Amino acid sequence: MMAAGTDVEPLTAPESVAAKPPLRSRRIGRPRPGQVGTALVLAVLAGLWIYPFVWLISASLKTSSEIFGGGLDLIPEAPVWENYSRAWTEVGFATYFANSVLITVGTVLLIVVRSALAGYVLGRYDFVGKKLLIGIFLVTFFLPEGYTIIPITQLTDQLGLLNSHIGVILGLGAGGQIAATLLYAGYFRRLPKELEESARIDGAGQFTIFFRVMLPLAWPITATVVILTFLFAWNVYLLPLVFTLSEPELRTLAVGMTVFVGEQSTDWSGMAAAAVISLLPVIAVFVVLQRKFVDSIAGAVKQ
Template identity: 60%
Template structure:
C-alpha cells in the first residue's frame, strides 16, 4: 500500500505567481554617468578640471598682472600675464597718492561692525522664528520674503532722510547703520532652518536648571550654530566690503570717509584713467576677501548643507 505524498509547496514555485524581475545592472549602468566616469581616463578628467579652473580665475590673474604693468603694456601685451618689468610704483601710488590707506581702514571698520550687528540680529531673529510659535508669524515671514524683491535704490531716499534727521548722514556710524539695517532675509532663514532642527530636549533641560532666554541662546544655541555663523559672516563681509551705493551716498561731502569700492573712482579723471593704479587698488581690496574665504570655506559649505538638511 503506497501513501500518496503531497508536493512541497515551499519548494515548487507557483506557475501563476509573477516572477521577480532582477535588475539588469549591466544595462542600467551602461548608460549612466557612473559608467561614463569609470571609462573616462583620470588624466583627461584632471585636464578638464584644470582648464575650467584656469578659465575661471584668469580674470583675477590678469588683474594682478595688470597691476604690475605700465599703461602702454597693459593694452599692448594683450592676454599675456607676465609683465616685462614689475611696476611696483602702481601699488605705492594706489596706497599713498590715491589715499587707499585711509580707505582701507574705513572699510575694515565699517565691515567689521556691520558683520557683528548683522550676525547678532539675524541669529536672534532666526532663533525666535525657528523655535517659537507666535501670532502673526506667517505674516512676518511674508514681509521678510517680500523684501527680497525691493531694490536698494528704492530704499536709499528714506534711509538718507532718517540719517539726516538723526545727524548721521556724513559719518561712518550712519553708514554702518544703513548697511546693517537691511532685511538680511537669507541670513535669518539660514538661522531659522538650523535652529528648527535642534532637539528641544536641550532647551527643556536648560530651563529645568534655571536658565533664561538669553542664557539658552548665547551659551547653548549660538555655539551650536557656528557653521551658520561662519556662513552669515562670510556673506555679510562680502556684501559690505564690495558695497558701493550706500558708502557713495554717505561720503559725497566728505571724501575722507570713502571705502575701497568708492575710492576706485579716484583713478578715473575726465580725460584719462590710471589702469595700472586701478588694478593695483583692486588687488589690494581683494586680498582680505580671499584670505577670509580660504579660512571659512569649510564652515561656509557645512553651514549651507546643514541649513538645507534641516
C-alpha cells in the same frame, strides 16, 4: 586531555575559503580614458575661471601703456611695484582701507546678532502673525537697493548720522536681512528642546540660553552669514557713495576706486593694484571660514 592513541584529524579550511581565489592586485597609475577627459575639461574650466584674477595681478605690475600693448602676455617686462605704494599712500587707499574694515566689521556684527535673534524667535516660537511677518520679509527681499536708498538716507539724515561711519553701518545692517534670518530660523528649528529645558533647570535665563547655548551651536550658520555679509559690506558701492558725498575721507575701497578715473585719462595700473589690495581681505576671510561654509551648505543639502 585526549586519551593516548586517539586519532586527531588535521585542521582543514572550509571548502568555500580554500576554493576562494587570491585577491587580484589593483593596478595603480593607469587612469581610465574617461577620467583623463574629465580632468582636462576641469583644468580648462579652472584656467578660464582663474585667468581674470591672474591678469589683474599682472596688470597691477605693468604700466598703463603696457597693459593695452602687451596683449595676452601675463608676464610684465619689468614689474612696477610702485603701483602698490602709489595706490596705498598717494591716492589715500590706506584711509579707504581702514574705513572699509571698520564699516564691514560693524555691519557683520550687527547683522549676525540681529539675524540670529530674529531667526531664534521665528524658529523656536509660534505666535500670531508669524506667517504674515515672514511674508513681509520675503517681499522686502526682492526690493532693489535703489528703491530703499532714499528713505534710508532721509531717516539717517534725521538722526544726524548721514556723514559718519555709524550711519553707513546702520544703513547697511538695519535692513530685513531675510536670507540670514531664515538660515538661523531653519537651523534653530531643528535643535532639540531638551537643550533649553536643561539650561532652564540650571537657572539660565533666556538671553543666557541664547548666547551661551544656542548661538554657539549655530557656528556653521554664523560662518556662512559672516562670509556673505562680509562680501556684501566690503563690495557695496551705492549706499557708501551717497552717505559720504560731502566727506571724501570717509570713503570705502569700492567708492575710492573712482579716484583713478580722471577727466582726461584713467590710471589703469593704479586701479589694478588697488583692486588687488581690496581682494586680499576677502580671500583671507574665505580661506579661514571655508570649511564651516561648506559644512553649512552640505547640511542644508542633506535636509
